[in-house]
Amino acid sequence: MKKSLLMLALSSVFAASAVSASTANEDPYVAGFEAYAKELGSYSVTLEESVETYAKDVSQTEKKAGYIGKVLPIPQAQEVTDGVYTVVGSMIWHNPANFGLNNNLSFIVFENGVFVFNAGANPALAYSLHQQIKQVTNKPVKWVAVENNQGHAYLGASYWVDVGVRNLYSSSMANQQFNDAFDFIKDEWGTRVSKALTNSARNVSDKFTTFDGEMQVDVGGGEVVILKDFGPGHTPASTSMYIPSRKVLLTGDLGFNERMPVFFNYTDSFAWEGSYKNMMENIPADTFVIPGHGTPADMATIKRQTYDYLVYLHQAVQKVVDAGGNGEEAEQVDQSMYKDRPVFDQAAKNNARHVYNEITGGDF
Numbered sequence: 001m002k003k004s005l006l007m008l009a010l011s012s013v014f015a016a017s018a019v020s021a022s023t024a025n026e027d028p029y030v031a032g033f034e035a036y037a038k039e040l041g042s043y044s045v046t047l048e049e050s051v052e053t054y055a056k057d058v059s060q061t062e063k064k065a066g067y068i069g070k071v072l073p074i075p076q077a078q079e080v081t082d083g084v085y086t087v088v089g090s091m092i093w094h095n096p097a098n099f100g101l102n103n104n105l106s107f108i109v110f111e112n113g114v115f116v117f118n119a120g121a122n123p124a125l126a127y128s129l130h131q132q133i134k135q136v137t138n139k140p141v142k143w144v145a146v147e148n149n150q151g152h153a154y155l156g157a158s159y160w161v162d163v164g165v166r167n168l169y170s171s172s173m174a175n176q177q178f179n180d181a182f183d184f185i186k187d188e189w190g191t192r193v194s195k196a197l198t199n200s201a202r203n204v205s206d207k208f209t210t211f212d213g214e215m216q217v218d219v220g221g222g223e224v225v226i227l228k229d230f231g232p233g234h235t236p237a238s239t240s241m242y243i244p245s246r247k248v249l250l251t252g253d254l255g256f257n258e259r260m261p262v263f264f265n266y267t268d269s270f271a272w273e274g275s276y277k278n279m280m281e282n283i284p285a286d287t288f289v290i291p292g293h294g295t296p297a298d299m300a301t302i303k304r305q306t307y308d309y310l311v312y313l314h315q316a317v318q319k320v321v322d323a324g325g326n327g328e329e330a331e332q333v334d335q336s337m338y339k340d341r342p343v344f345d346q347a348a349k350n351n352a353r354h355v356y357n358e359i360t361g362g363d364f
């Protein structure tokens with residue numbers, strides 16, 4: 001009896017060690033440490049020194065590779081029109097489950113290379129997008145542009161720099177804002193999404209080519225990409241990308257589909273209405289649209305989902321103000337026709353209060 005119990009205990013110890021040995025071999029980090037420890041066996045170094053050296057090795061390797069880790073299980077890129085692809089991000093807030101992919105990451109295949117729009121919320125996402133690009137084409141990524149200064153537009157940029165992209169574009173105001181707030185933005189996205197995925201992001205704002213108003217990029221094959229800031233809105237500076245030869249417009253955060261437009265304290269919702277109008281006046285009506293948030297659609301759909309909402313909300317809240325109503329009453333304006341849109345509960349009342357404060361000059 002005693003003997004068989006001991007046998008049982010021993011066999012489970014062996015089973016456990018067999019399991020841990022095989023998991024250890026599957027993990028490249030652990031395997032790397034094991035190999036490194038063996039290599040160092042013949043030298044007389046302290047454990048502390050060897051770990052420090054290994055950590056330095058890893059960060060140098062990471063800088064060369066852009067990112068070391070697994071491909072994240074993000075949605076498959078969809079082809080919107082000839083050679084134009086987008087990965088539609090989650091319609092809700094950035095969180096660990098969506099890896100910070102809650103905006104759209106797009107890429108366009110041109111004769112001389114690939115143009116990426118939005119760097120992604122962290123190097124892991126940028127790397128994962130890159131693997132999808134490689135499935136579509138063997139042309140190199142040559143250009144990257146970001147829609148604004150937000151973490152999900154910008155934080156993955158160091159990955160693209162590390163893998164050799166030399167042409168990065170941002171409006172100058174967004175680039176300045178990202179540079180000024182880098183530590184804060186990285187910390188916020190790391191905390192909300194994942195430190196492990198975000199930690200290797202570096203501030204590469206000095207690598208960007210910046211522009212005011214409009215800039216054209218020659219992408220070969222007689223095609224040009226037009227980068228344009230139609231004016232402030234969701235963010236103070238916003239970059240849209242228009243490719244006349246493909247009849248496609250990437251609005252950045254001027255355009256929302258499905259997901260409710262969201263107002264932050266830095267959002268100028270009245271300027272947004274004007275900037276959107278400016279965009280419509282400059283882009284042909286039969287253009288495909290990839291919005292900043294939500295699925296691709298035509299110009300009429302994105303107008304209805306963004307511009308028409310802004311116009312409606314502005315008029316509804318103005319009526320409350322004209323009647324001498326207060327902020328609470330402004331929050332009660334009827335937005336029920338939008339109730340099925342993602343993040344309605346988080347956005348609707350807040351948006352109405354925001355507009356009320358914009359009109360009355362109140363605090364945000």
Ligand SMILES: [Zn+2]
Nearest residue numbers: 103150253292
């Ligand atoms: Zn955004």
